[in-house]
Structure formats: C-alpha cells, structure tokens
Amino acid sequence: MKQENLAALSFEQLKHKKKTYIALLTSFAVMLSLLIVLVGFMYFSSGMTPLIAVPFALLPLFVFGCRNLRAIYKEIEYRSVSSSRFK
Numbered sequence: 001m002k003q004e005n006l007a008a009l010s011f012e013q014l015k016h017k018k019k020t021y022i023a024l025l026t027s028f029a030v031m032l033s034l035l036i037v038l039v040g041f042m043y044f045s046s047g048m049t050p051l052i053a054v055p056f057a058l059l060p061l062f063v064f065g066c067r068n069l070r071a072i073y074k075e076i077e078y079r080s081v082s083s084s085r086f087k
Contacts (some may be wrong), residue, residue, distance in 0.1 A: 006071060006072060006075040007075065011076075011079060014072060014075060014076050014079075017072055018069070018072050018073070018076065021065065021068060021069040021072060024065065024071065025062065025065050025066065025069060027067065028061070029062065030061055031060060031085070032055060032058055032059070035054065035055050035058070036055045037051055037055065039051055039055055
C-alpha cells in the first residue's frame, strides 16, 4: 500500500483525516477489547481454541493505525508551530 504524503494535504484535510482516524481507532479498540474478552471467556469455558490467535493477529493493525495518527498529529503540530513563527 502506498504511503500518502501528509505534507501535500491542506490543513483542513489533515484535521478531517485526524477525526476519521480517531473514530476508526476508537471503534476498532472497542471491538478488539470485546473480542479479547469473548476469547478469554471461550478459553475458560471450553478450553483451548484456535480463535485465541485472532485478537493477536489484529493487534498490528491497531498499532499501525496509531502510528499513522501520531504522524498526522506531528504534521499538524509542525504546521501550527511554523505558522506561528511567521506571525
């Protein structure tokens, strides 16, 4: 997947992308937490099951999303600092 250049986006597009990432990551974190609880319940009620690997397989997607959100925050901070320098 091609990485999008954040420097080419406008400030409004960055703010919109930040809101989108926050909403997606929040919903993904809630669903992943529920999945971990469900798999834990299944483990203690019926023993070992192959579904235990699913939350651990989805965790890198969450980490990747958090890294992208951090990059967006850094770009917004860089632009706000650089624009206040010239005022």
